[in-house]
Amino acid sequence: MQLKILITGTYNAGKTQFIQSISEIEPVKTEKRIVSHSGNEKEKTETTVAMDFGRITIDDEIALHLFGTPGQDRFDFMWEILSEGILGYVVLVDSSDSESLEQTRRILKFFECVNAPFVVAANKQDVEGAADLDTIRDKLSLPEDVPLIPCVALERESVKQVLLSLLFKVSDLLEE
Amino acid sequence: MINRESTSLSAFFLGLKRDTRGVQQVFIFPKSQEKDESLFHRNLRYLILALSDRISLQQIWVETTHSSIVVRVTRHFVLGAVLNEKANLALVSALTGRIASKVDSYFDSFRRTDTRILENRIQDRIDETMASSRSTGTSRLELQVDGLSISGTVVVTVPSQEEVSTMKERIQGIVEEEVPFFCENKVSVDIKTEIALFRIRGLTRQTLSKVIQRIQGM
Numbered sequence: 001m002q003l004k005i006l007i008t009g010t011y012n013a014g015k016t017q018f019i020q021s022i023s024e025i026e027p028v029k030t031e032k033r034i035v036s037h038s039g040n041e042k043e044k045t046e047t048t049v050a051m052d053f054g055r056i057t058i059d060d061e062i063a064l065h066l067f068g069t070p071g072q073d074r075f076d077f078m079w080e081i082l083s084e085g086i087l088g089y090v091v092l093v094d095s096s097d098s099e100s101l102e103q104t105r106r107i108l109k110f111f112e113c114v115n116a117p118f119v120v121a122a123n124k125q126d127v128e129g130a131a132d133l134d135t136i137r138d139k140l141s142l143p144e145d146v147p148l149i150p151c152v153a154l155e156r157e158s159v160k161q162v163l164l165s166l167l168f169k170v171s172d173l174l175e176e
Numbered sequence: 177m178i179n180r181e182s183t184s185l186s187a188f189f190l191g192l193k194r195d196t197r198g199v200q201q202v203f204i205f206p207k208s209q210e211k212d213e214s215l216f217h218r219n220l221r222y223l224i225l226a227l228s229d230r231i232s233l234q235q236i237w238v239e240t241t242h243s244s245i246v247v248r249v250t251r252h253f254v255l256g257a258v259l260n261e262k263a264n265l266a267l268v269s270a271l272t273g274r275i276a277s278k279v280d281s282y283f284d285s286f287r288r289t290d291t292r293i294l295e296n297r298i299q300d301r302i303d304e305t306m307a308s309s310r311s312t313g314t315s316r317l318e319l320q321v322d323g324l325s326i327s328g329t330v331v332v333t334v335p336s337q338e339e340v341s342t343m344k345e346r347i348q349g350i351v352e353e354e355v356p357f358f359c360e361n362k363v364s365v366d367i368k369t370e371i372a373l374f375r376i377r378g379l380t381r382q383t384l385s386k387v388i389q390r391i392q393g394m
Binding site for chain 1: 335336337338339369370371372375376378379380381383384385386387388390391392394
């Protein structure tokens with residue numbers, strides 16, 4: 001049995017890194033170089049154009065697959081395809097970028113129609129000046145029952161906490 | 177058995193109602209049944225009753241300056257249409273004549289029909305509709321026939337709130353086409369949404385516990 005969790009979020013929110021931190025296999029990435037004219041060395045140089053894929057083997061029969069969506073608007077047709085049959089999804093937010101918060105609202109709206117459990121992970125909490133959870137919840141107009149978890153996608157322990165939060169939510173729904 | 181002929185007759189009636197230029201209203205009601213009828217139906221029935229004493233009545237045309245009413249009288253039914261000046265009288269006459277010539281045999285065959293046949297036809301069409309959309313929901317329906325009215329509920333489950341209104345419109349269209357046009361359609365359509373994970377085959381709490389334990393142990 002293959003279970004599937006979707007990792008979504010805006011461009012540069014850290015989806016590829018999130019999968020990389022927890023996947024037991026080297027994640028399958030579909031990254032392309034970005035042509036940038038800004039000359040900013042810290043700027044992201046590659047972006048996902050189809051999906052990222054990671055896997056966690058549960059036992060001989062069960063595997064958990066992690067699919068990362070492309071973050072750029074022009075690839076949003078992939079979101080619908082990738083959301084088919086998911087257990088739930090994680091919406092990653094770049095806490096250090098206020099523009100990302102605005103764009104996340106559109107992603108949240110899109111995924112409403114998927115009707116699956118989800119959590120929001122406030123990534124890049126280790127970056128100086130990152131928005132705190134209250135600000136993020138407020139800016140995204142997130143209801144209190146939607147879990148909002150601080151996250152640093154570079155750290156496996158942090159990624160684990162996000163996934164567990166989603167899995168506990170799924171578990172609650174199954175119990176109901 | 178509801179045959180191909182009866183289905184095409186239903187399509188004729190729906191075509192007269194929806195697609196024929198100048199047709200403002202169509203009506204059909206049983207000659208013998210008096211309950212739940214409107215003032216229009218009652219007056220028409222009295223007129224037909226009064227005239228039938230004197231002549232063998234098949235068709236009545238009532239014409240005014242800007243509109244007209246065509247009425248066809250069959251063994252079991254009174255049917256017709258209210259028209260405005262845009263209507264093509266010859267076309268409407270042909271359509272109502274076609275329906276009138278077949279409706280009694282259609283009605284006789286309907287009375288011999290098992291409700292399950294009608295349920296199966298509706299179920300098949302709902303399944304086709306759902307298969308052709310992104311929706312992978314489920315459906316359930318139960319119908320009861322009481323004289324010339326069909327009641328019951330069609331429950332369809334779709335994966336998202338966004339699909340509710342479109343799906344409801346489609347299912348209502350199917351029901352309207354499949355319920356014989358001379359029957360009062362009292363079938364309600366209920367569209368529910370289902371959380372996506374309940375459609376994952378084989379997903380149990382035990383499976384999920386294994387996943388949680390594995391992640392915790394990483």
